[in-house]
Amino acid sequence: MKREPVFFCFLMVFSNFRDPTDHELKLFNDLKTAFDKGALIVAAIAARTKEEIEESLDCGLVKGHAYAVSAVCTIDVSNPTQRSLTSYLLGSKQKQNLIRLQNPWGEKEWNGAWSDDSSEWQNVSDSQLSAMGVERGNSDNNDGDFWMPWESFVQYFTDISLCQLFNTSVFSFTKSYDEQIVFSEWTTNGKKSGAPDDRAGGCLNFQATFCNNPQYIFDIPSPNCSVMFALTQNDPSEGLKKREPFVTIGMHVMKVENNRQYRVHQAMHPIATSDYASGRSVYLHLQSLPRGRYLLVPTTFAPKEQALFMLRIYSDEHIHFSPLTKVGGFS
Template identity: 35%
Template sequence: SSEEWRKVSDSERKNLGLTVENDGEFWMTFEDWCKNFTDVDICRTVNTSYFSLHKTWEKEIMFGAWEKHPEPLLNRAGGCFDNRETFLQNPRWESLCILVWFHCTCGFTAREKLCGAQAEPCPSGPLALTPLLLQVEDNRRYRLHKLTVQERVATSPYSNTRSVFLRRALQRGRYVLVPTTFIPGVPTAFILRLYTDVPSKLRELKADRPEMTCWSLLCGYPRRVTQIKVHSAEGLQKQDGSGGADPYVLIKCENQSRRSAVQRGTTSPVFNTQVIFYRKDTDSPVTIQVWNSSLLRDAFLGQAVLAASPGEPRQQRRLRLRGRGGGDAAELPGHISVTVLSSDDLAEL
């Protein structure tokens, strides 16, 4: 609608990729831009790594909406983190980082806010928005329903603007990105843009629990969900001449297993490894093993075997490492600190 655009021919508009849509993009003069902004992030979306040493960016764009619904599992307008009962009902996207560090720049733009059955624009002005980033279990595939062992790793102050941005350097792991409004129950569409310097494998988390299929009827459907977080270990057996070790943990349940990263040169490692298992056989225990990484052959340092039933304590526990075998196996040097939560309601955790 600006006078300046009338001076741009149709061919030039096509070359610029100009489209007139309600997608959050806008035009302003450079003088006005200088008056209103102090910083700008420039994200390269074209991979120039073949002929440039400069960092390139992977770009993902998702379209979503905060939608109010009386059924908690269907509600998608949960509000800010302080609304503990509804916060996790917001839309969520999962991102997997496969390298040790990656830079994440995310932003989202509130589109035209709609009210009522006729979808008429609301006159109340910009919403208070912010993205929130959670580090979750390394193998999570379904929506979160309760914050237990997960960590809130990044957020920004709520701002009554059309667009908000967040940039962080993150460690290797799996993350859930939650776009939020400050007030719950406000129906609004939004656009989410994510820039990372490694592939993010971004996808929306829609399912609350494993799907019941004909195959699951034949092979068994999960009856229990268990979350495990291995915080740390201490007093492990020394493995080299300098008195150190290169330990990692291996967490096993039924035919599933997850391995942590190796912690170099320490007998008191901090793992902070999280996993979640959907278990068909509730009598099958969870085994947490500690190993020493070696070039030729990894060495077994001990294990802890847990029933992981819903009645067990949910607070952090310190467990003695033992050898292979049952509860009567010989004690080995070292302890591990773990938090284990189980529920027979697959949508609780």
């Protein structure tokens, strides 16, 4: 199996959640951190039907259309309602989270608050405008680039796709990630599903055979440790003229005993599950897990589906990660 560039892609779907004090602020901070680290980010408003694709909304946005994120920032805004001498001397300011997007069409922009030439820009200092690349009173109203307030962004947009290149160099002055790579396969002996040497048990829908999949343990050394998994299957069409379909793959994570050394024989409730997709790769990002030992089970969707796979692990601390091969015990 060829090793591909170390890119991580995440799809965040946040439609129908409205918790402005916690989740929206955390999402903004996470997005800003990723953008500042050079992530490529696009956002979209999901189209629920074919008829909704490229449907223009009254606010100027378009459904089923990918917008590139070109800036994420927080600015100081003067409060125009406070004109007292005290507020002038103390500099009464409010914080405003903004995001800049680009419509690849080069037209059709957001027309609400903080859009081109909107009145909100009058409360921003010239120095901040210069740093943001905004020229007061001289905005091109139809070039496809526009700013909008974060609260409006989460009101309308439903999907964010993020592609991040991770620094895995040991010799680096910037934050780097520990990388571990495992090659394995889902394989079956061709006999009755669930035989001892069967390693293709399917997802949790098939609890009788689920534990026959490859199993891996990893230890979380501290609650602040962030771990990312990329599961990539071999291209079945490589070297062939006819395109062969990928199998559907995914991952489950379970909490196990800190001294676990033997394979698990009974399916447990997962604490995290990746998407299942019939594509080349799926991803799973774990944050703020309690310290302890965990079990990772990469699977195909159905039992007895065979494929080679590569599992890559990235963590901001070195973690112990190893396959579980010993058979014994009762759980």
